Amino acid sequence: MLKQDLLSLIEQKRAELIQVACTNGLSSTLAIRHSQELDQLLNQYDKDFLKKIPTHS
Structure with missing residues (x-):
């Protein structure tokens, strides 16, 4: 799914x-x-499009 399509949803x-x-x-x-349903869409966006910031331990 394209980023813009997911944002529209x-x-x-x-x-x-x-x-x-x-x-x-x-x-x-x-x-x-x-x-x-909104939570599922937001979780999908997070998983697919947000860059993961490495944590420093």
Whole structure:
């Protein structure tokens, strides 16, 4: 998946989450589902596109 496509999906899911949360509440089953889907997209972005910074031990 291209970076821009994934960013578009993240923004779309974020907008959906805000709408659902405003309508149904943050703790609604639907809001939780949207939040989990957004988390998966953000984790995918992190894994695929963020540079890993080496840690110094």
